[in-house]
Amino acid sequence: MSDAVRTESLTKYFGPVVALEALDLSVARGEVYGFLGPNGAGKTTTIRILLDLVRATTGRALIDGLDCRADSMEARRRIGYLPAEMPLYREMTGAAYLDFLAALESRPVDLSYRQTLLSRFDVSDIDLRRRLDHLSHGMKRKFGIIQALMGRRPLLILDEPTSGLDPLMIEAFAETVHELKTAGQTTVFLSSHVLSEVERLCDRVGIIRRGRLVRQTSIADLRRDTPRRIRVFFDGSAPPPPTGLFAAVRRSDARHWELEWPGPLGSALEAMRGLPISDIEIEPFKLDDYVLEVYTGTAGTRS
Amino acid sequence: MMFAALLGRSLARHRALIIAVATLLSAFQTLDVVVAYNLQAKGLYAQFATLVPAFIQEAMGGVLVGSFAGAIALGFAHPLVMLSLSCVAIYLASEPSGEVEEGLVDLVVARPVPRSLIVTRSAVVYVVGSAAIVAAMFATSRIAVRLLSPATAASVSAVRLGWVAANLLAIVWCFGAAALAAAARARQRTRAAGTVALVAVFFYLLQFGAAAWSPLRPLARVSPFHYYEPMQTLLGSVTPVAHLVVLMTTTTVFLAVAYALYNRRDL
Numbered sequence: 001m002s003d004a005v006r007t008e009s010l011t012k013y014f015g016p017v018v019a020l021e022a023l024d025l026s027v028a029r030g031e032v033y034g035f036l037g038p039n040g041a042g043k044t045t046t047i048r049i050l051l052d053l054v055r056a057t058t059g060r061a062l063i064d065g066l067d068c069r070a071d072s073m074e075a076r077r078r079i080g081y082l083p084a085e086m087p088l089y090r091e092m093t094g095a096a097y098l099d100f101l102a103a104l105e106s107r108p109v110d111l112s113y114r115q116t117l118l119s120r121f122d123v124s125d126i127d128l129r130r131r132l133d134h135l136s137h138g139m140k141r142k143f144g145i146i147q148a149l150m151g152r153r154p155l156l157i158l159d160e161p162t163s164g165l166d167p168l169m170i171e172a173f174a175e176t177v178h179e180l181k182t183a184g185q186t187t188v189f190l191s192s193h194v195l196s197e198v199e200r201l202c203d204r205v206g207i208i209r210r211g212r213l214v215r216q217t218s219i220a221d222l223r224r225d226t227p228r229r230i231r232v233f234f235d236g237s238a239p240p241p242p243t244g245l246f247a248a249v250r251r252s253d254a255r256h257w258e259l260e261w262p263g264p265l266g267s268a269l270e271a272m273r274g275l276p277i278s279d280i281e282i283e284p285f286k287l288d289d290y291v292l293e294v295y296t297g298t299a300g301t302r303s
Numbered sequence: 304m305m306f307a308a309l310l311g312r313s314l315a316r317h318r319a320l321i322i323a324v325a326t327l328l329s330a331f332q333t334l335d336v337v338v339a340y341n342l343q344a345k346g347l348y349a350q351f352a353t354l355v356p357a358f359i360q361e362a363m364g365g366v367l368v369g370s371f372a373g374a375i376a377l378g379f380a381h382p383l384v385m386l387s388l389s390c391v392a393i394y395l396a397s398e399p400s401g402e403v404e405e406g407l408v409d410l411v412v413a414r415p416v417p418r419s420l421i422v423t424r425s426a427v428v429y430v431v432g433s434a435a436i437v438a439a440m441f442a443t444s445r446i447a448v449r450l451l452s453p454a455t456a457a458s459v460s461a462v463r464l465g466w467v468a469a470n471l472l473a474i475v476w477c478f479g480a481a482a483l484a485a486a487a488r489a490r491q492r493t494r495a496a497g498t499v500a501l502v503a504v505f506f507y508l509l510q511f512g513a514a515a516w517s518p519l520r521p522l523a524r525v526s527p528f529h530y531y532e533p534m535q536t537l538l539g540s541v542t543p544v545a546h547l548v549v550l551m552t553t554t555t556v557f558l559a560v561a562y563a564l565y566n567r568r569d570l
Contacts, residue, residue, distance in 0.1 A: 051413045053570040073415050081413040087406035089312065103308035104414040147410070 002065030004029045004155055004187035005050065009059035012045055012211075019045040021211040022059065027204075029064075029154075032181055032188040034202035036195070038295045042211040043191045044084065047157055050189075051081060063155060077106050082148035084159035084191070086140050090133035094123070094143050097132055101147045114150045120172050121146060137164040145173060156180070157189045162197060170197070177201050199287040207294045215294055223285045227260035231281040232272065244271035305416060309424040317395055317432060324391050325436040329443035332378045336447035339374035343455065348374075358515035371452070373534050375459050378444055379467045380533040382507060385474065388433060389503045392479035393496050395429035399483070399565060401492035408570050422487065422565050426558060429479040434472060441468045459537065467533045470543045473550035474527045478503050480557030487565035527553070 005027035012020040020042045027033040037043050048054040049061050052072040061068040063075040089097060102109040118128070121142040132140060141164045148156060162170045174197070180186040181203075192198050198205060199219060207215040227248075232238075233256045241249045241257060245268065251258040261268045265282065272280075342348055348370055378384065399421055402408040412418065441464060448459055482499040489495035506526035513523035523529045530546035 048409075048570075051409075053409060053412055055567075055569060073417065076413060077415045079413065081410070083406065083409050083413075085406060087409055089316070089407065091316070100308055100312055101410060101414070104305055104411060104416055106415045151414075 002062070003027055004031065004064060005033070005189055006062040006065075007046070007049075007059065008062070010046070010049065010056055010061055011058045012042075012049065012054065013057045018211050020049075020056075023208070023211065023213055025206050025213050025216060027187060027189055029187055030181070030184045031204060032177060032190065032202045034198035034205040035189060035191040035208070036193075036198065036205055036291055037208035041208045043208060044159065045211075046208070047081075047159055047189075047191065050157060051076065051079065078153055078155050080148040080151050080153035080156045082144050082156075082158045082161055084163070086144040088132045088140060088143075090131070092132055093129055094132060094135070094139075095128040097143060098128075098147060098150065102150065105151050109150050110152060113152060114146065117146045117149055117176075120176065121169060122172075138166060138169065141165055142169065149176065154185060155187045155189065159191045161190065161192065162194060174201060195286075195288045195291055199285075205287070205291075207291060209295060209297070219287070222287065222290060225262065226285055226290050227262040228265065228285065229283040230259040230261055230265075230268065232257045232259065232275075232277055233279040233281075235276045235278045239275060242271050242275075244268075306420055306424065309411070309416070309420060310427060313398060313424055313428045314432075317398075317428060320391065320394070321432045321435060324387065325439040328384060328387065328436060329439045331381070331384060332440050332444040333447045335378035335381075336375065336444060336451055339371050340452045340455075342374060343371050343452065370538075371455050372459050372537050375444060375448065375464070376467055376533040376537040379440070379464075379471050380531070382511075384440075385471065385528070385531075386504060386507060388436060388471065388475045389478040390496075390500050391436065392429045392433040392475045393482040393499045393503065395432050396425055396479040396482040397486040397489075397492050397496040397499075398425045398428065400486035400489040400495040403489075403570055404491050412570060418566050419562055422483065422558075422562050425483055425486070426480070426561075429483070430476060433475045433479065437468050437472045437475070441465065460539070463537045463539055466543055467536045470531050470533070470536060470546055470550075473547050473554070474531055477527045477550045477554045477557070480554040480561065483561040484557045484564060487561040488568060 003026045005025070007023050007025050010020050010023040011018075023042070023046060035043055035046070045054060046061075049056050050063060050068055052068050052075070055069060063078055066075040066078075068075050089100070092100065098114065102114075123139070123142055123146070127135070127139060132143070135143075141162075145158075145161060148158060162173055165173065177188055177190075178201075180188060188201075190198065190202065202219055204216065204218045205222075206213055237254050238252060238256060241252070245257075245259060248259040248261050248268070249257050250260050259268070342351060399408070402411070402421070408421070411421070444464065445461060448455070478499060481502070482496055485495040485499050486492070507528050509519065510523050510526045510528040513519035513526075513529075527550060530543070530549050532541050532543065532546070535541040536543050
């Protein structure tokens with residue numbers, strides 16, 4: 001079965017500027033995929049090529065095996081899209097806006113599902129009757145999310161979906177993504193700078209830097225492979241590290257050690273048995289640390 | 304359904320502009336008929352004709368300007384009328400670049416909407432919008448002539464005035480199509496519309512200049528205004544079929560260019 005999203009040697013030049021360089025990525029059906037990268041890395045250009053808003057210089061992009069350029073219409077029938085910056089017809093009401101976008105769908109929008117989304121994102125009838133230019137940034141974002149989801153497309157491309165949302169609405173969004181993931185009918189391609197959100201929602205991440213994919217891996221693999229930071233505090237002065245821990249110690253002073261431990265923690269804890277330990281701090285896995293290393297080019301080449 | 308939604312949205316966005324210009328230009332027609340009636344009532348046409356320099360008379364359609372029918376035709380040949388109508392069509396037709404500039408096109412084209420539909424929508428909006436304005440001008444002019452000067456109404460044939468209006472509309476559509484072609488390439492509406500509007504003013508001045516200075520006459524053939532003879536058309540000495548063919552062919556070429564450019568561009 002073909003991937004939900006696939007790019008093959010995707011390259012895009014804007015004049016002399018290289019936006020994408022031989023990008024190869026793949027997203028399986030039903031997966032929640034985090035597409036990460038610093039500003040200007042090429043995330044939005046990739047998304048716009050998938051939507052056939054921008055044409056690749058060379059290479060190709062496929063949605064469900066359909067070429068995004070040659071079979072553009074058929075590919076776009078499968079996509080629900082939320083842009084990072086929500087374009088709005090300012091003079092329209094929220095209801096008219098959703099109706100207008102629903103009229104552009106290839107099949108009728110399920111109004112009961114739309115109502116469910118409106119309730120979930122706490123959009124009232126009063127909000128629906130207000131002009132879009134009178135709404136707050138967060139409320140406009142909610143309309144953006146609803147318009148992307150209401151068509152019940154098999155692929156959702158969401159660019160910075162929770163930007164400007166309050167914690168309750170971020171939770172509502174996460175709940176929606178979880179539901180879609182559980183149902184297994186929808187692939188979510190999500191670009192975000194909120195790495196805690198990506199870590200929580202995504203099965204896999206792809207990290208792009210200067211137009212190139214520098215890492216594509218699952219969150220589970222990252223959790224497993226990324227060394228955990230452990231701080232060990234002692235009653236009295238710190239003893240010399242035992243042989244089993246020696247290589248992992250990154251810093252030590254009179255009262256504590258700081259270790260970076262790859263893999264399961266059991267053997268590290270076993271090696272500490274019998275030591276006069278007063279406290280142990282184990283930092284939880286944080287995608288932020290790893291991604292920042294990749295952004296700055298200091299991460300290893302694990303894949 | 305899809306096209307109706309796009310068309311309805313665009314017309315809703317431009318409704319106020321179309322109504323405002325239709326009202327202003329219709330008021331201008333009324334004023335024109337009132338002035339024509341008063342000049343006739345006071346027998347001032349002969350005097351009026353001697354006051355207007357020959358090259359201006361020629362630029363405005365010839366010596367026929369010194370008549371009631373000529374004054375009525377002026378309502379469709381005044382530079383203010385021609386250029387404001389052209390500018391409205393140019394602005395309406397430049398919508399695709401405005402949608403790119405504001406990002407509005409992203410949500411539309413991210414759905415299964417063919418790009419050609421965006422161009423067709425804008426073509427229909429500028430064609431229908433400008434036609435509605437010219438229709439309002441035509442209707443107002445006819446009503447004003449019948450109400451104010453029933454005795455002379457017969458001297459201004461509705462069919463001949465219809466030809467004048469159609470010829471004017473063909474010029475306006477030609478500039479609109481050029482603006483649509485420019486907008487199919489541009490990322491900013493002001494750039495697309497502004498450039499074509501300046502070209503329209505230049506072509507008007509070229510045609511006007513050619514009337515005053517004969518060496519310019521061969522050049523004036525490139526101006527759409529060259530293919531417009533309202534006075535002669537109104538009085539029946541010219542039926543502008545050939546002019547319409549030239550203008551509509553040019554319009555068709557520009558529309559084809561607009562489709563090709565929009566289909567190839569990055570949005």
